[in-house]
Amino acid sequence: xxxxxxxxxxxxxxxxxxxxxxxxxxxxxxxxxxxxxxxxxxxxxxxxxxxxxxxxxxxxxxxxxxxxxxxxxxxxxxxxxxxxxxxxxxxxxxxxxxxxxxxxxxxxxxxxxxxxxxx
Numbered sequence: 001x002x003x004x005x006x007x008x009x010x011x012x013x014x015x016x017x018x019x020x021x022x023x024x025x026x027x028x029x030x031x032x033x034x035x036x037x038x039x040x041x042x043x044x045x046x047x048x049x050x051x052x053x054x055x056x057x058x059x060x061x062x063x064x065x066x067x068x069x070x071x072x073x074x075x076x077x078x079x080x081x082x083x084x085x086x087x088x089x090x091x092x093x094x095x096x097x098x099x100x101x102x103x104x105x106x107x108x109x110x111x112x113x114x115x116x117x118x119x
Contacts, residue, residue, distance in 0.1 A: 037057040037058075037061070037091070037092065037093075038055075038057050038089055038090065038091045038092075038118060039053035039054060039055040039056075039057035039058050039070070039089075039090055039092065040053065040054050040055045040087065040088070040089060040090070041053060041084040041085060041086055041087060041088040041089075041090050041117070042054045042069055042086060043086060044074070044083065044084040044085070044086075046083065048073075049073050049074045049075075050071060050072075050073065050074075051071065051072060051073070051074035051084060051090075051113050052069050052070065052071040053069065053070045053071075053090055053092065053113070054068055054069045054070070057092075058070040061094045062094050062095055062096040062111070063094045063095070063096045063109075063111030063112075063113070064096075064109070064111050070094060070111070070113070071111065072094060072110070072111030072112055072113040073110065073111065073112050073113065074113050074115075075112055075113065075114045076116065077114065077115065077116050080116050082116070082117045082119070083117075084117050085117075088117045088118070089117070089118040090115055090116070090117055090118065091115050091116060091118050092113050092114060092115025092116075093113075093114050093115060094111060094112065094113050094114075095111070095112045095113075095114070096109050096110070096111050096112075097109055097110045097111075097112065
């Protein structure tokens with residue numbers, strides 16, 4: 001068995017080509033990522049953390065959307081101190097969870113909204 005020596009530029013180019021191929025394969029075949037979107041705060045209840053958002057950003061979001069308004073429980077990002085006020089721009093991701101097995105008939109899915117006020 002013989003040794004094969006490649007010039008350094010050829011070896012580096014081959015490594016870069018492999019890394020680029022792996023990246024492209026990951027982008028094409030990898031999982032979909034969640035997109036953050038922006039909406040307008042309609043209301044926020046400090047006692048229950050119930051947040052309602054409206055605008056184009058709520059279209060197609062997971063959760064209960066009634067008459068163009070997405071409502072759910074707000075989960076804050078770390079370090080958040082600002083309270084949402086009606087009219088504030090709010091960047092978020094929503095997640096909808098189904099009713100728990102054995103739950104009473106007619107129980108709705110829970111909607112969780114992760115995000116923060118845009119300053």
